Amino acid sequence: MSGVSVTKGAEDAVPATGDLVVLSNVNKHFGALHVLQDIDLTIARGEVVVVIGPSGSGKSTLCRTINRLETIDSGEISIDGKPLPQEGRELARLRADVGMVFQSFNLFAHKTVLENVTLGQIKVRRTDKKSAEEKARGLLDRVGVGSQADKYPAQLSGGQQQRVAIARALAMDPKVMLFDEPTSALDPEMINEVLEVMQQLARDGMTMVVVTHEMGFARSAANRVVFMADGRIVEEATPDAFFSNPRSDRAKDFLSKILHH
Amino acid sequence: MFDFLDSGQYDLLGAFWVTVQLTLYSAVGSLIWGTLLAGMRVSPVPLMRAFGTAYVNLVRNTPLTLVLVACSLGLGLTLGITLGGQDFKAMGFRLAVLGLVAYTGTFVCESLRSGINTVPVGQAEAARALGLSFFQVLTLIVLPQAFRSVVAPLANVLIALTKNTTVASAISVAEASALMKTMLENETSALFAVFAVFAFGFIVLTLPTGLILGWVSKRVAVKR
Numbered sequence: 476m477s478g479v480s481v482t483k484g485a486e487d488a489v490p491a492t493g494d495l496v497v498l499s500n501v502n503k504h505f506g507a508l509h510v511l512q513d514i515d516l517t518i519a520r521g522e523v524v525v526v527i528g529p530s531g532s533g534k535s536t537l538c539r540t541i542n543r544l545e546t547i548d549s550g551e552i553s554i555d556g557k558p559l560p561q562e563g564r565e566l567a568r569l570r571a572d573v574g575m576v577f578q579s580f581n582l583f584a585h586k587t588v589l590e591n592v593t594l595g596q597i598k599v600r601r602t603d604k605k606s607a608e609e610k611a612r613g614l615l616d617r618v619g620v621g622s623q624a625d626k627y628p629a630q631l632s633g634g635q636q637q638r639v640a641i642a643r644a645l646a647m648d649p650k651v652m653l654f655d656e657p658t659s660a661l662d663p664e665m666i667n668e669v670l671e672v673m674q675q676l677a678r679d680g681m682t683m684v685v686v687t688h689e690m691g692f693a694r695s696a697a698n699r700v701v702f703m704a705d706g707r708i709v710e711e712a713t714p715d716a717f718f719s720n721p722r723s724d725r726a727k728d729f730l731s732k733i734l735h736h
Numbered sequence: 737m738f739d740f741l742d743s744g745q746y747d748l749l750g751a752f753w754v755t756v757q758l759t760l761y762s763a764v765g766s767l768i769w770g771t772l773l774a775g776m777r778v779s780p781v782p783l784m785r786a787f788g789t790a791y792v793n794l795v796r797n798t799p800l801t802l803v804l805v806a807c808s809l810g811l812g813l814t815l816g817i818t819l820g821g822q823d824f825k826a827m828g829f830r831l832a833v834l835g836l837v838a839y840t841g842t843f844v845c846e847s848l849r850s851g852i853n854t855v856p857v858g859q860a861e862a863a864r865a866l867g868l869s870f871f872q873v874l875t876l877i878v879l880p881q882a883f884r885s886v887v888a889p890l891a892n893v894l895i896a897l898t899k900n901t902t903v904a905s906a907i908s909v910a911e912a913s914a915l916m917k918t919m920l921e922n923e924t925s926a927l928f929a930v931f932a933v934f935a936f937g938f939i940v941l942t943l944p945t946g947l948i949l950g951w952v953s954k955r956v957a958v959k960r
Contacts, residue, residue: 569867598868643866
């Protein structure tokens with residue numbers, strides 16, 4: 476899939492006005508633990524940023540701060556030029572524009588697959604039921620689970636559930652999609668079906684922040700790899716540069732442990 | 737032995753009908769009030785949380801007799817709140833329902849709150865991530881799943897409520913146990929028969945409640 480990322484390496488060329496998500500000087504503590512330390516990260520429109528790093532490095536927390544599922548102690552986060560508001564109507568409106576895919580899928584267990592995908596459209600976007608369903612079926616077909624529309628999440632495999640979760644997020648026409656370890660809870664044989672959907676999204680120009688341990692995906696789909704360790708961004712580079720020639724010792728150590736199996 | 741049943745002197749069915757009505761109105765009322773209380777107890781607004789907690793702990797720990805007498809004497813006779821009841825009988829009935837709702841609502845609230853705790857936090861997170869408001873997350877995602885997991889405990893509350901309606905006789909509502917007292921005074925020779933009749937009456941009301949809701953609880957359980 477080398478031809479996939481047509482915009483690979485293009486982040487240098489993107490003008491500053493194309494910045495969609497900007498984190499500046501973000502800090503967060505969990506009690507005594509300083510999980511995010513002076514994080515500065517800018518994600519351009521259409522860019523695919525993959526965040527990797529060892530467990531406990533703060534990469535999931537980073538992902539969750541972007542739609543304020545985690546609050547931050549200091550610093551600033553803005554999406555499309557607007558700083559994240561406090562909890563309330565404003566924030567809800569902003570979250571609707573930010574799609575999120577979780578490690579544990581989190582499909583609404585008491586609703587069918589179709590209802591999962593129409594709920595946000597109907598209740599947040601105020602779309603009428605008929606066109607919401609039409610769009611939902613289209614998206615479910617696109618992620619390859621169209622035939623499961625009337626089942627409940629518990630009747631689906633993990634890979635199918637995660638693809639429904641992606642469809643649910645896409646139904647809101649998000650400006651940016653956040654993926655918080657989307658394949659970490661999946662059986663190995665189901666990882667690819669989810670990654671393929673994500674590859675396709677990246678190809679279609681969706682702005683994505685992906686926290687993952689899938690180095691193959693990082694290589695093939697990312698415009699930029701962000702390596703985190705101990706709450707800091709240690710290294711940022713294009714996938715080619717990062718995987719073939721990591722600059723920091725921490726990244727070298729990390730890569731030596733996960734590659735070459 | 738059960739001659740007193742044929743005498744036509746006692747309106748047994750009528751008395752139990754009052755019990756059934758007390759139960760039904762109070763059940764619906766306490767379900768609504770209990771849900772509102774549970775909403776308050778998980779709300780992000782500190783004042784609502786404080787009210788919910790204070791109310792539940794105060795009313796739950798007050799004897800029901802006291803609650804009902806307070807409704808009847810305090811609200812009804814002293815403050816003149818009749819809830820639209822035209823005569824003494826209607827007023828007593830309505831105040832009894834009010835007291836039962838106020839009391840039983842706390843138990844519904846606490847059952848429901850334990851049900852809310854069974855809903856994985858990721859469900860609410862996913863809903864918030866879609867842009868749903870707190871109220872929408874609660875009513876569309878969390879409460880529907882919470883209710884499904886507490887049908888069996890709610891059946892307990894409903895059975896307790898059915899039996900608690902007997903306390904309404906303390907404020908002169910003519911329900912089953914009020915009639916029982918009258919009959920016990922008149923039919924001293926058939927004391928145990930009278931007891932048996934009323935015990936049977938309550939079992940007829942409560943046993944199906946438990947069985948049916950037990951079945952419902954299995955049917956609606958959320959599969960994860």
